[in-house]
Amino acid sequence: MPVLDLDLLWQQLLYDPKNPLLFNNGxxxxxxxxxxxxxxxxRHKATVRRYIFxxxxxxxxxxxxxxxxxxxxxxxxxxxxxxxxxxAQQDKFRKKLLLVLSILFNLGMLCYFKYTNFFISxxxxxxxxxxxxxxxxxxxxxxxxxxxxLSYTIDVYRGEFKPARxxxxxxxxxxFFPKLVMGPIVRAHDFVPQINKPYVINENDFxxxxxxxxxxxxxxxxxxxxxxxxxxxxxxxxxxxxxGLECLFxxxxxxxxxxxxxxxxxxxxxGIARWLGFTIPTNFLSPYQSSSITEFWRRWHISLSSWLRDxxxxxxxxxxxxxxxxxxxxxxxxxxxxxxxxHLLGLSVLWSGxxxxxxxxxxxxxxxxxxxxxxxxxxxxxxxxxLLGGLWHGASWNFIIWGALHGIALGxxxxxxxxxxKASEKLNRQxxxxxxxxxxxFHFVCFCWVFFKSADFATGMTMLHQIGYDFSFxxxxxxxxxxxxVIGMILLAGILHAIPDGLADKLIGRTGxxxxxxxxxxxxxxxxxxxxFKSAEQVMPIYLQF
Amino acid sequence: MNSQHRVLKFTLISIGIxxxxxxxxxSFNFPVPAFRKVNLIADLVKSPQIKDSIVVVKEIPVSxxxxxxxxxxxxxQFKAPKTIIRFSADTNQPAxxxxxxxxxxxxxxxxxxxxxxxxxxxxxxxDLLTETLRALLQKEFGGSGVGFVPxxxxxxxxxxxxxxxxxxxxEDENFRNTTKGNVYFSGHLFRGKDDWVSMTDxxxxxxxxxxxxxxxxxxxxxxxSIMVNGTAQDIYPKELFNRIPIRKDRSRNLRLVVxxxxxxxxxxxFETDNGITVDNFSFRGITGIELxxxxxxxxHAIGEQNPYDLMIFQYGVNVLxxxxxxxxxxxxxxxxxxxxxxxxxxPDTEMMLVSAADRAFRYDGTYSSAVGIDSLIKxxxxxxxxxxxxxxxxxxxxxGKNSIVRWAAEQPSLANKDYVHPNGRGAAxxxxxxxxxxxxxxxxxxxxxxxx
Numbered sequence: 001m002p003v004l005d006l007d008l009l010w011q012q013l014l015y016d017p018k019n020p021l022l023f024n025n026g027x028x029x030x031x032x033x034x035x036x037x038x039x040x041x042x043r044h045k046a047t048v049r050r051y052i053f054x055x056x057x058x059x060x061x062x063x064x065x066x067x068x069x070x071x072x073x074x075x076x077x078x079x080x081x082x083x084x085x086x087x088a089q090q091d092k093f094r095k096k097l098l099l100v101l102s103i104l105f106n107l108g109m110l111c112y113f114k115y116t117n118f119f120i121s122x123x124x125x126x127x128x129x130x131x132x133x134x135x136x137x138x139x140x141x142x143x144x145x146x147x148x149x150l151s152y153t154i155d156v157y158r159g160e161f162k163p164a165r166x167x168x169x170x171x172x173x174x175x176f177f178p179k180l181v182m183g184p185i186v187r188a189h190d191f192v193p194q195i196n197k198p199y200v201i202n203e204n205d206f207x208x209x210x211x212x213x214x215x216x217x218x219x220x221x222x223x224x225x226x227x228x229x230x231x232x233x234x235x236x237x238x239x240x241x242x243x244g245l246e247c248l249f250x251x252x253x254x255x256x257x258x259x260x261x262x263x264x265x266x267x268x269x270x271g272i273a274r275w276l277g278f279t280i281p282t283n284f285l286s287p288y289q290s291s292s293i294t295e296f297w298r299r300w301h302i303s304l305s306s307w308l309r310d311x312x313x314x315x316x317x318x319x320x321x322x323x324x325x326x327x328x329x330x331x332x333x334x335x336x337x338x339x340x341x342x343h344l345l346g347l348s349v350l351w352s353g354x355x356x357x358x359x360x361x362x363x364x365x366x367x368x369x370x371x372x373x374x375x376x377x378x379x380x381x382x383x384x385x386x387l388l389g390g391l392w393h394g395a396s397w398n399f400i401i402w403g404a405l406h407g408i409a410l411g412x413x414x415x416x417x418x419x420x421x422k423a424s425e426k427l428n429r430q431x432x433x434x435x436x437x438x439x440x441x442f443h444f445v446c447f448c449w450v451f452f453k454s455a456d457f458a459t460g461m462t463m464l465h466q467i468g469y470d471f472s473f474x475x476x477x478x479x480x481x482x483x484x485x486v487i488g489m490i491l492l493a494g495i496l497h498a499i500p501d502g503l504a505d506k507l508i509g510r511t512g513x514x515x516x517x518x519x520x521x522x523x524x525x526x527x528x529x530x531x532x533f534k535s536a537e538q539v540m541p542i543y544l545q546f
Numbered sequence: 547m548n549s550q551h552r553v554l555k556f557t558l559i560s561i562g563i564x565x566x567x568x569x570x571x572x573s574f575n576f577p578v579p580a581f582r583k584v585n586l587i588a589d590l591v592k593s594p595q596i597k598d599s600i601v602v603v604k605e606i607p608v609s610x611x612x613x614x615x616x617x618x619x620x621x622x623q624f625k626a627p628k629t630i631i632r633f634s635a636d637t638n639q640p641a642x643x644x645x646x647x648x649x650x651x652x653x654x655x656x657x658x659x660x661x662x663x664x665x666x667x668x669x670x671x672x673d674l675l676t677e678t679l680r681a682l683l684q685k686e687f688g689g690s691g692v693g694f695v696p697x698x699x700x701x702x703x704x705x706x707x708x709x710x711x712x713x714x715x716x717e718d719e720n721f722r723n724t725t726k727g728n729v730y731f732s733g734h735l736f737r738g739k740d741d742w743v744s745m746t747d748x749x750x751x752x753x754x755x756x757x758x759x760x761x762x763x764x765x766x767x768x769x770x771s772i773m774v775n776g777t778a779q780d781i782y783p784k785e786l787f788n789r790i791p792i793r794k795d796r797s798r799n800l801r802l803v804v805x806x807x808x809x810x811x812x813x814x815x816f817e818t819d820n821g822i823t824v825d826n827f828s829f830r831g832i833t834g835i836e837l838x839x840x841x842x843x844x845x846h847a848i849g850e851q852n853p854y855d856l857m858i859f860q861y862g863v864n865v866l867x868x869x870x871x872x873x874x875x876x877x878x879x880x881x882x883x884x885x886x887x888x889x890x891x892x893p894d895t896e897m898m899l900v901s902a903a904d905r906a907f908r909y910d911g912t913y914s915s916a917v918g919i920d921s922l923i924k925x926x927x928x929x930x931x932x933x934x935x936x937x938x939x940x941x942x943x944x945x946g947k948n949s950i951v952r953w954a955a956e957q958p959s960l961a962n963k964d965y966v967h968p969n970g971r972g973a974a975x976x977x978x979x980x981x982x983x984x985x986x987x988x989x990x991x992x993x994x995x996x997x998x
Contacts, residue, residue: 002572002591009590026586033561040554199550206549210556229908233963240704241668241967275553465703516556523560531580537869538908 020140021063022181023268024221024530031060039276043199050168050195053176060177061141068139071109072175078105079149080170083156083163095157102153110146113138118395143392144183145174147307152188154311161189169195176278178269182262184283184303191278199277207508209274210519214526215496216267219260222533223493227253227260230539231486236453239463244471245479247463251446253486254453256493259288262301286497288445291428291437293409296445304389313385322377329384333404334360340401344457362411369418379414383407393452398460402452409444486539583911624927627942628979630898630987633931638990641936645856645896646991652687652821659817660687661853662824663731665837666860669903669967671828672701673708678977680707680824681749683984689821690755692747694762696813697736700830712743717807721829727841728764728786730812731848733829735764738804738811747798747816758817759793759800762852764810773803787847789815825854834861835880838887845891854895857888860940862902862922863966869907872918874925882929889933898936901926903976904950906965913951913965943979944968 012027021027035056042048061069082102089095111119117133124131152173155161164170173191201209235242235250242250263284273280287300297305317323337359341352363383367375383404390403417424427433447464454460480487568586570576582588623631632641640646648660662683664676673692684690692707698718702710719726721733729735747757761772761781769782774792781790793800800814817823829836865877889897901923906913916922923941930937945952953961953972960972968976 002569002587004591012589026584026589029561029564029586033557036554036557040550043550201549201553203549203552206552206556209553237962237964238967238969240672240701277550462704469703470700516552516559519556520560520563523556524563527564527584528578528580531578531582531584534583534911535579 015063015066017066020065021060023217023265027063031056031063039199046196049199050166050172054168054172057172057175057177057180061175061180064181065140068137068142071139071142072145073171075106075109075145075149076167076171076174078102079153079174080164080167083153083170086153086156087163099153099157103150106146106149106153110142112136113142115391115395141180141182144179144181144185147185147304147311147392148174148188151185151307151311155187155189164188164192176273178272179266179280182265182269183301184266184269184280185307186280186303187307190281194278197277201275201277203513204508205274205277207514208505209271210522211504211508212267212271212274214522216264216269216271217526217530218264219267219493219496220264221530223489223496224257224260224264226533226536227257227486227489227493231483232257232453236455236459236463239459239466242466243475243479244467244469245473245475247466248471249479249483249487249490251450251463251467253490254449255288255442255446256490256497258449258452259284259497260493282501285501286499288442288497289438290441291434292441293406293413293444296441297406297410304392308385308389312388313381316381316384317377318381319374319378321374322380326377326380326384329387330363330380333380333383333387336400336404359408362408362415366411366414366418369415379411382410386410396456398451398454398457401457402448405448405451483539485536621927621931624901624924624931624937624939625942627939627946628983628986630936630938630983632936638994640987640990640994642856642896642898642984642987642991644894646988647995648855649687649988650991650995657820659820660689660822660855661693661817662822662856662858663827663854664824664858664860665731665827665834666900667828667832667834667864668830669828669860669863670826670973671830672705673826674968674970674973675977675980676824676826677707677749678974679980680822682978682981683822683824686981686985687822689823690750690752690818691757691816691823692749693817693823694732694813694815694825694827695745696732696734697738697743697811698734707747707749709746709748710744713738713741715739715741716743721832721836721839725839727839728810728844729840730762730787731825731827731837731840732813733827733832733836734812736811736813737807737809739807740803740805742801742803743814744801745799745814745816750798754796755818756794756796757798758791758815758819760815760817761788761790761792761802762812762815763788763790764812766809770806770809772809773801773805775799775801783809785847785851786841786844787851789851831864832861833864833877833881834859835877835884838880838884842887842891845888849892849895854892856896856898857892858898858900859885860900860902862926863905866902866905866916866918866922869909870917872921874918874922878925878929882933885929885933885935889935896936897933898938899926899930899933900938900980901940901942903940903968904944904946904948906948906950913954915947915950919947938980938983940976943976943983 019025021031035052038052039049042052058069058072061072079102082098082105086095086098086102089098113136116136120131120133123129152161152163152170156163164173169192170188172195173186173188176186176191179186232250232253235246236254239247239250266283270280270282281303283301283303285299285302287296290296290299316325334356338352338356341347341355342349345352345355347355363379364376366379367373384407386403386407387400388403390399390401390406393399393402420427428437450463451457451460454463564586567581568588571578571581571585572587572591576582620633620635623629623633623637630641632639632643634641642649645660648658652658652660664670664679666675670676680693695708695710698712698716699705699710702708702712715738717737719735719737720729724735726735750757763781763783765784765786765788766782769780771778771780772792773779779792781792783790792802798816800816802814804811815823815825861881865871865874885897885899902919904919905916907916909917919941923939927937927939929935941949944950950961950965950968953959953968954963954965958971959969960975961968
């Protein structure tokens with residue numbers, strides 16, 4: 001008979017840097033069970049329920065990232081105070097000053113933890129300084145809750161939302177555990193009003209929540225982890241050792257991985273929230289089915305792209321005007337393109353100039369075509385948004401390149417729309433045109449993922465070099481033989497991705513109420529499947545290039 | 547209808563069943579490994595059964611009994627990291643007895659060439675490790691040039707020490723597709739028909755160095771014309787293996803055109819008259835026993851035409867291709883017979899065996915050193931001991947058990963996430979360690995033979 005070890009139990013309750021809390025820890029099962037029990041018992045007492053929720057959320061954060069939980073609490077206190085002060089302040093100038101204070105505080109915190117070392121290396125490279133990088137750990141979720149803080153104080157400043165009166169309301173909005181590590185980025189005006197509502201969910205919520213949780217777990221813990229560990233990591237780590245075919249599949253594999261990882265986490269968050277009586281807007285809508293890059297950004301990480309639109313693109317001037325920031329970023333970008341051509345692509349001054357000219361043209365052409373000069377600032381505002389959006393994903397040049405590529409593609413798509421005009425609307429209704437457009441969009445997105453995933457620019461270029469110059473189908477039989485499970489997982493990801501959001505809703509609506517036993521059975525089937533893949537023998541990398 | 551109770555019921559029933567199943571699993575040892583991996587209480591209890599599910603890496607004792615005899619103690623030297631050993635009771639004696647006198651003479655100004663052949667698998671592909679070792683040895687003892695470069699190579703675009711382009715038509719006979727005994731140390735023999743290759747040695751620091759560029763090739767039955775840097779040149783190689791100097795000047799480039807596939811070509815060598823040359827002979831995926839295929843006559847011809855002063859063999863990682871293998875005797879005897887053959891073919895050459903580096907597999911969800919690594923390293927040491935070769939423990943030099951896992955996790959990383967290959971940074975580190983081990987051995991020799 002197993003004997004309970006109290007020491008081990010105690011250790012389980014504390015933060016373990018080697019084993020931070022995620023949805024797949026055994027600990028989460030107890031955590032969730034106890035939480036659900038208390039949440040249910042106190043369902044009619046909004047205040048107690050809220051405190052329980054806050055406590056569990058903060059404890060989840062502590063188990064996931066240790067004492068960084070204090071950062072969440074501090075930023076909640078600061079933003080709660082500032083936002084209330086903004087709301088109470090009548091003087092416009094002081095109101096603005098308070099907003100600037102909040103922005104400085106939040107961005108300052110984000111910059112310190114996320115970008116200090118990036119700026120140090122930038123300074124060392126550009127100005128030949130010799131600063132040593134600092135030993136700064138990145139607090140989990142900081143990119144998400146900083147953006148939530150910012151949207152909150154800006155909304156209050158704009159008068160779109162009255163600040164939460166109770167501190168615990170605000171703390172819960174910020175720390176709500178299902179979305180803490182990887183989003184979605186929730187807006188206060190959507191979320192806060194739901195906190196003190198009576199706890200009511202219908203059968204549909206229960207079924208849809210269950211569907212979202214299980215499909216999210218499958219996407220994140222089974223598909224994404226399996227492809228990453230048994231294939232993608234090997235190839236992206238040192239692409240020069242692998243053939244073009246393997247590198248190409250690694251890019252497809254990564255497209256599946258990042259979708260499953262990100263949307264899987266979002267789905268779990270959405271599902272748990274649904275069970276608790278909260279509605280969080282959908283974050284991913286089968287993004288790889290987009291027939292243009294513009295559409296892609298309406299379907300991919302929607303909570304981020306809409307945040308960037310509302311709090312970056314529009315303040316920059318949106319599609320109406322350009323300000324100092326617009327032209328400042330434009331100048332930085334154009335200089336960046338020239339230096340990129342010269343140093344990273346190794347082009348001559350002339351060719352680098354030609355490249356810069358053509359990139360510049362992409363952003364000016366729509367204005368010329370429409371004979372409307374605001375078009376120039378619109379294009380550059382969009383580009384700046386994409387550049388900063390890229391940088392948000394991580395402190396490295398690769399993310400900026402990734403953002404720039406998307407920005408340029410959005411510019412090109414705009415030109416295409418202007419040139420083709422109404423004809424493209426007609427074309428869009430043609431099946432073959434749409435298929436080609438989806439194919440091109442997907443491959444462009446994949447092309448950008450190469451830089452997103454690669455450790456540095458050179459690795460990304462090696463990856464492309466292998467695909468372009470070392471491609472042969474002759475290695476297919478060995479490749480297939482070794483990686484058939486991985487290929488199967490990529491296909492499974494494709495199938496899950498192809499299920500439209502509405503289809504699940506429809507099915508759930510039609511099938512009626514399932515007995516609880518059916519849910520329990522499905523859950524245990526998932527547990528066994530997860531266990532099976534956890535214990536599956538690893539797929540070894542093979543070296544096909546002889 | 548409010549379905550909140552359904553959420554609670556589902557959660558509590560599922561967790562309850564899960565909890566009970568977990569206890570039963572640990573109590574009665576369910577024959578379902580998939581469930582054991584997700585057992586809910588395994589982290590919380592002390593239970594003898596749990597251990598059964600974990601792969602316990604057993605230490606492989608050097609000998610069953612604690613043996614303190616002198617020969618055992620001598621053998622135990624194989625565990626020393628960063629040290630070249632020769633299993634000698636007198637540890638003041640250097641290991642590379644044949645090589646060091648030549649090295650010392652070179653250092654004290656004698657004009658001579660010392661040539662080192664470094665054999666290996668993908669661990670040294672793209673001139674990894676040898677790039678650093680060559681640069682450091684040449685800096686310390688003199689010499690220039692990248693040494694041997696094969697006509698084509700799958701990693702040519704990433705090898706930093708040579709800029710290397712070639713036409714697509716070269717036919718490549720190699721360890722994988724032929725059993726012929728004349729494919730050279732590189733494992734390749736090339737034939738071209740109006741095919742070209744162009745190489746630029748990128749290792750040269752001294753622009754005044756006179757670099758000899760030689761063609762390494764097999765025999766032809768009558769005089770043969772090749773194009774070197776755009777000029778026709780007649781050659782008549784008759785030996786089984788030939789080394790034909792084709793240019794000797796300050797240029798670092800060479801462009802060769804072969805019009806007729808009768809000429810078996812191996813590669814080009816870039817060397818100076820004096821100093822150290824390090825040739826990298828890497829062949830992906832092999833275990834070293836492939837060298838057994840080379841004909842004795844062919845080996846003798848190499849010995850005469852292109853003699854080496856030191857040969858280093860680093861293999862083994864491709865023997866460890868299954869996570870749970872611990873017995874490698876099938877490999878040991880074949881590998882040993884290859885080394886015996888090489889010793890016989892090159893009696894004057896110093897020989898050194900470098901052990902496999904660390905390699906990890908995923909056991910129970912986490913990466914750790916292959917369970918068979920200790921027995922493989924010990925077997926390799928034993929082969930060196932029995933064949934009378936010098937030995938260098940790459941595994942211990944890396945840091946021993948789980949070092950590849952630490953190397954891959956380091957920032958910036960030193961190894962790839964395949965948990966097999968040290969990357970450029972890691973390989974440079976290994977090259978440095980090996981160079982330092984050379985120096986350590988060299989100083990031992992210097993101490994025993996002070997300059998008169």
